[in-house]
Amino acid sequence: MSAKYKTESLKCWDKSKEIRLDYYKNYAKAHEKGGLRWAGGAWSFDAIPSGLGDDVYPLTGEPYAASVAWNKDLALRCHEAVEKAGYARDLCSYMRNYWGSIILNEYAFGGEFPMPDFIWQDHICCSHAKWYQVARDLEGGDVPYYAMDVSVGPYDELTENRLEYVVGQMHDGIEWLEKVTGRKYDDEKLIQAVHNHCRSESLWAETCALNKAVPAPLDEKTMYSLYVHGTLHKSSRIVADFYEELRDEVKDRVERGIAAIANERCRVMTDTQPPWAFLKVFRYLEKFGCVSIGSLYTFGLIGMWDIQEDGTWGPRKTPQELGIKIKDRDQALHVLAEWELKKPEWQHFYSPDHKSDMMLRIAKEWKLDGIMLHYNRGCEGLSLGIAENRLALKEAGFPVMIFEGNMGDEREFDEAQTITRIDAFMESLNFEKIKD
Amino acid sequence: MNVVGIDCGAKYVKALVLEDDKIKAKSSVLSGFDQKAAAQEALDKVLEQASLKKEDIAYITATGAGKEEAVFAQGTITEVGANAKAVNILFPSVRTVIDVGAEEGRSIKINEKGKVVDFAINEKCAAGAGTFTETMARALEVKLEEMGALSLKSQKSVPMNAQCAVFAESEVVSLIHAKHAKQDIVRAVHDAIADRIASMTRKIGIEKDVALVGGVARNIGFVDSLKRDLKQELFIPEEPEYSCALGAAFAAAEKAKGG
Numbered sequence: 171m172s173a174k175y176k177t178e179s180l181k182c183w184d185k186s187k188e189i190r191l192d193y194y195k196n197y198a199k200a201h202e203k204g205g206l207r208w209a210g211g212a213w214s215f216d217a218i219p220s221g222l223g224d225d226v227y228p229l230t231g232e233p234y235a236a237s238v239a240w241n242k243d244l245a246l247r248c249h250e251a252v253e254k255a256g257y258a259r260d261l262c263s264y265m266r267n268y269w270g271s272i273i274l275n276e277y278a279f280g281g282e283f284p285m286p287d288f289i290w291q292d293h294i295c296c297s298h299a300k301w302y303q304v305a306r307d308l309e310g311g312d313v314p315y316y317a318m319d320v321s322v323g324p325y326d327e328l329t330e331n332r333l334e335y336v337v338g339q340m341h342d343g344i345e346w347l348e349k350v351t352g353r354k355y356d357d358e359k360l361i362q363a364v365h366n367h368c369r370s371e372s373l374w375a376e377t378c379a380l381n382k383a384v385p386a387p388l389d390e391k392t393m394y395s396l397y398v399h400g401t402l403h404k405s406s407r408i409v410a411d412f413y414e415e416l417r418d419e420v421k422d423r424v425e426r427g428i429a430a431i432a433n434e435r436c437r438v439m440t441d442t443q444p445p446w447a448f449l450k451v452f453r454y455l456e457k458f459g460c461v462s463i464g465s466l467y468t469f470g471l472i473g474m475w476d477i478q479e480d481g482t483w484g485p486r487k488t489p490q491e492l493g494i495k496i497k498d499r500d501q502a503l504h505v506l507a508e509w510e511l512k513k514p515e516w517q518h519f520y521s522p523d524h525k526s527d528m529m530l531r532i533a534k535e536w537k538l539d540g541i542m543l544h545y546n547r548g549c550e551g552l553s554l555g556i557a558e559n560r561l562a563l564k565e566a567g568f569p570v571m572i573f574e575g576n577m578g579d580e581r582e583f584d585e586a587q588t589i590t591r592i593d594a595f596m597e598s599l600n601f602e603k604i605k606d
Numbered sequence: 607m608n609v610v611g612i613d614c615g616a617k618y619v620k621a622l623v624l625e626d627d628k629i630k631a632k633s634s635v636l637s638g639f640d641q642k643a644a645a646q647e648a649l650d651k652v653l654e655q656a657s658l659k660k661e662d663i664a665y666i667t668a669t670g671a672g673k674e675e676a677v678f679a680q681g682t683i684t685e686v687g688a689n690a691k692a693v694n695i696l697f698p699s700v701r702t703v704i705d706v707g708a709e710e711g712r713s714i715k716i717n718e719k720g721k722v723v724d725f726a727i728n729e730k731c732a733a734g735a736g737t738f739t740e741t742m743a744r745a746l747e748v749k750l751e752e753m754g755a756l757s758l759k760s761q762k763s764v765p766m767n768a769q770c771a772v773f774a775e776s777e778v779v780s781l782i783h784a785k786h787a788k789q790d791i792v793r794a795v796h797d798a799i800a801d802r803i804a805s806m807t808r809k810i811g812i813e814k815d816v817a818l819v820g821g822v823a824r825n826i827g828f829v830d831s832l833k834r835d836l837k838q839e840l841f842i843p844e845e846p847e848y849s850c851a852l853g854a855a856f857a858a859a860e861k862a863k864g865g
């Protein structure tokens with residue numbers, strides 16, 4: 171069959187790969203240049219440690235653990251090491267990959283596992299609290315550890331007091347950072363990082379919104395390699411600038427009708443992290459002319475959204491775009507906390523209804539034919555209430571397929587069974603495999 | 607017009623010739639290690655029984671986990687789609703199809719045209735499929751084909767939490783040591799599988815009428831357990847293990863007619 175749409179590889183693809191590798195290398199080599207290393211979750215307020223200087227490098231746990239998962243051999247050895255150390259197999263698989271890497275003293279990007287100088291974490295999922303507590307024990311027990319509690323309820327119930335509760339912890343955190351590092355904190359660097367943070371997240375949302383176009387300019391497998399920057403270091407200028415370049419390129423693709431897959435005729439979304447070692451499942455979808463346009467996960471973990479004038483979902487305007495001039499530390503922290511508490515992926519920790527609403531919005535606005543839900547045994551946080559989401563989507567008339575697996579532990583993923591389910595799902599949607 | 611449906615299942619390959627929508631011949635061979643050879647053998651056998659040659663067949667559709675091994679087939683259909691088609695033609699009033707085979711259990715919701723509206727497939731564990739009964743029969747030292755009748759003799763329900771085939775086996779051993787009557791344990795095994803299948807079916811919503819297909823539908827003990835659990839009658843074809851092959855044959859007929 172001749173191709174329905176033109177496709178092109180992304181021009182900024184190599185740059186994306188380069189930024190990611192530099193990130194992991196810079197962290198490992200930070201001490202060689204007299205810099206500092208910190209570790210923490212992808213959800214943590216990474217703009218704050220930026221006030222310590224330009225030579226402070228983070229290692230965020232979740233994307234690191236996903237890289238481990240992608241390396242099947244290393245992941246298996248990590249799981250075995252963690253289980254041997256007495257930790258249960260049903261804990262968060264990202265957390266286990268991370269701990270395994272410490273126990274084995276093996277860094278997924280080569281060499282020994284680089285120990286952090288301090289840990290900077292926040293807690294929204296139950297595993298967040300335990301993740302770095304155990305990591306710290308495994309690292310010898312004396313790495314300074316600061317954790318913030320951000321569980322102040324959904325954004326639409328945000329009050330002054332709740333916001334102050336988070337901002338107060340941020341202020342304390344800065345004092346703590348100065349104490350444990352012996353460095354003087356620079357508020358100007360913080361303000362700049364907050365600007366970058368908002369810019370990165372708004373631009374990523376704008377890029378995802380461009381995927382409403384038919385044909386979709388991006389497929390989810392590709393998006394996984396792009397959204398990752400926001401989970402690594404969203405407050406860095408490098409990431410914000412890269413997202414601007416990406417947004418421009420994707421916009422251009424839409425204008426020229428460039429598709430992610432040449433024969434798009436069926437659009438689906440997924441949910442939660444994918445089984446990282448089996449991304450080829452997405453390539454299998456292409457045999458049916460099916461593109462996964464993304465998910466609440468790829469859109470909302472990093473993207474910051476807002477309801478636009480026409481009632482649809484689009485990027486949230488940054489403080490700069492709104493003409494807000496951040497003058498001091500306190501204001502920067504208020505802007506950052508208020509901004510981040512609106513993160514879509516934080517809302518459904520409070521009720522699956524929040525998630526169902528957002529998923530339904532995506533299903534309608536991105537013109538979906540069906541939904542493939544990953545019942546992900548590796549992540550209690552994002553799988554919470556997923557069966558409720560399934561019901562809500564079905565009730566609204568969307569066909570839903572489920573597949574079971576684990577984003578970080580391939581022992582819980584059955585490739586053949588998943589393919590069988592995809593076959594049955596596509597057949598029920600009346601899509602046959604496209605003949606070559 | 608003659609067409610063939612072939613179901614390359616985990617344990618058996620079943621083939622069926624349909625002549626103008628009527629079953630003309632059937633064959634069943636063990637899948638073994640070489641499924642490609644088994645598929646060919648099943649085809650050869652069914653053609654021989656029908657006194658037909660390959661050239662007499664207008665279209666062949668394959669289904670089952672090993673459908674790609676039936677290299678001679680012109681088309682494929684999933685087990686979900688095949689069962690939906692077969693049951694819709696056999697029992698037009700059915701809206702929920704339960705298929706329990708050797709390795710997998712599935713529940714399928716269909717509309718009046720036999721179109722799949724929703725489906726669920728059991729998880730990795732074998733506790734919701736035929737292999738489970740086999741393992742338990744071994745633990746109980748009972749012949750597999752006697753399990754059904756034995757189970758119907760039981761007057762007592764013994765609770766069993768079979769969430770996993772491995773744990774269930776040790777539970778069966780404990781029940782034997784606790785001196786429970788064999789028939790009660792057999793019934794407990796059937797109740798446990800039925801419970802898993804029923805809860806999987808409830809996930810997609812049970813809409814009347816309900817049909818049961820697949821090899822396990824031959825087990826009268828399991829059928830009894832499932833009826834009690836679902837609190838309703840089940841439509842079961844005469845040869846439930848051929849349901850998938852039959853659906854594939856109907857799909858082949860549609861293709862042959864240019865559908």
Ligand code: SF4
Nearest residue numbers: 262295297549550551
């Ligand atoms: S369970 Fe999920 S949300 Fe929680 S720490 Fe692990 S990956 Fe993150």
